[in-house]
Every structure is written in C-alpha cells, then in structure tokens.
Amino acid sequence: MEDFICSENNRSISCNFPSTLANVDRAVDTIKDFLLSRHVSFSPFELVFVLREALNNAVIHGNEKNSSLKVACSLHLEHDSLTIIVTDQGKGFDWQRQLLKTPVSSSTTSGRGLNSMEPYGFTLRFNAAGNTLYLTKKIR
C-alpha cells in the first residue's frame, strides 16, 4: 500500500502510514516481527493487543479514518522496558476525563480500548493535546 513506511535499527522501529484499518494490521505485524527478531522477553499477545488498541484509537478516533491523515508509531527498546509512541493528526481529546470515566457496562459496545491497557502492565501518558500516546512497559 502506498505511503506505508517503516524503518528500524537494532533497538527501535518507526512506522508512518495513512489512517486505514488495513494499515493498522500491517503495522502490528511489522512491529511484532521486529520484537520477535530481537528476542525480547514479552508476551506477544499482550503487546499486540495493546499496540493494536493504540493504533485503532489513532485511526478511528484521532484521524476519524481520514486516509489523507497519517499515524506515526514507534517502539523503543530500553534495557528493562519498552516504550511505544503513537501520534495522530487529529485535534486530540480530553484524555484525563476519559481515563477517569466509570468502566462501561457489559451491554455497551464501545469505550473499552483505552482502559484495557493498564491491566496488561502498560503505563499511559499523553501529550497536552491528547494526540500523542506514550505507553511504557517493563520487560524484565
């Protein structure tokens, strides 16, 4: 697909792509392969789930599926942690309010993504505008 760009070095990988859900799948697969090739001690399921939620949010809510807008994603390996940074080109949102919301009921069909990351050991932080998400997790 056009304009899907990823680059990597020994300890990090960066991807930049138009806001489509197909590109989310591609970015997740690319970053998962990067981690597996670096023999990082982590649960692929947990990482893939959280990464996918972060990218879905950027595409669906941040850029509102506007494929002329881009999502930038990078993953950085440190000695004992990994950091994921996801940026969209949307206007951002009131992330503090969102994180304080009461968990959605069992019959509600949306609103679970952001609150499902911390139970997997990820620490969440946003920039002031709410269009860049920083996720950090201990890996050893």
Next chain:
Amino acid sequence: MSHIERKNGVVTMKPGIDIVASQCANLKQEFLDIINSGEKKIVIDFSGTEMIDSSGIGLLISIRNSLANNGGGEIELLNLSEDLKQLFKVMKLDNHFRIS
C-alpha cells in the same frame, strides 16, 4: 468468509481470522444474516482466531444485544486460547458470555 454450520437448532460460525477492527464490518453482516434468518443459538468457534480487539468485542456485544432484542437467544464462545480467555476476564466480560 466464515465457515457456517447449522445443526439441531444451533449455528456454529468459525471466522478463522482475527476478530479485529479491519474485519468487523464483514463479520457483522455475516452475524446479522444469521440473526435475521431466525436463529437463536450461535456458537462462535475461535479456532484460527488468535486475537480480538475492543472493536471485535463490541461486535460480539452488539450481536448479543440484537439476539436479546429479537426475543432472546444465546451466544457461546468455543475454543478460545488462554490469552483470549484472560482478555475476557480483563474486560470483565467472562461472566457475560458462555465461554467453553
């Protein structure tokens, strides 16, 4: 296209793919076709499904809601990996679906 089998009043649907945002539109139509044909019990076979995301979970909840609004029904989730079972616990949905 999911593999769909009907037997003794039970529809078993096996997507065979990850139930994630990029697939939800197609999967939703398949589910609605099943519900609109009057089926009341749907088994979703997760063999071949390694991942579900919050969009996919939202889809399952919307199907459960549709069955309830159409006079009742039941969804059973079959052959989930341990990771997927744990995800339903994390989402606090393990008591809202029959998981086996």
